[in-house]
Amino acid sequence: AQTVTQSQPEMSVQEAETVTLSCTYDTSESDYYLFWYKQPPSRQMILVIRQEAYKQQNATENRFSVNFQKAAKSFSLKISDSQLGDAAMYFCAYRSAFAGNTPLVFGKGTRLSVIA
């Protein structure tokens, strides 16, 4: 079974600075998807960024980028120019690309605080 580990329960960053959230996963599959979800106090789970395992290029969405290291099974999220609105729980998630193997496997989350 696949597992996702987020080793940092809490992180903090100064406004306008850069922070990196760690995520590692364990799988024997070669094709899969990885995601970062953000859950602000409103509790809405918002997709931040996703990465296809077959792509070597790291995904980027505005101030959010990932460092995907397939061999190391690592998928960290970098937030640049941090803003107060970035404060939230961040969940790393894994999904197999094989048909019929549907569910997202989530990590326990990292709570990010942004200091003004």
Added chain:
Amino acid sequence: ETGVTQTPRHLVMGMTNKKSLKCEQHLGHNAMYWYKQSAKKPLELMFVYSLEERVENNSVPSRFSPECPNSSHLFLHLHTLQPEDSALYLCASSQDVSGSTDTQYFGPGTRLTVL
């Protein structure tokens, strides 16, 4: 606005009550999901529906009973719950269960407290 709504947002119930959680998606998706989010634990997948048919049931106790009358609506019927069932219940939808466009979109959740 992600197109997935859930009601109620908060629910307090006794162990003998019967209540239902409702989820509605306005995205034209074919798959819908129920997740349980407990404090300091990973998100737990409870049920998966594809085109109104249940395709996965992750060993969820029978006091949780899902219903999917159509591809836009998903219910979670609750009865005889236990205090440890108190959690945030999240609904999600995706285009298909096993398609390549697999991003799941989540609703805001229902905060359930069982007394």
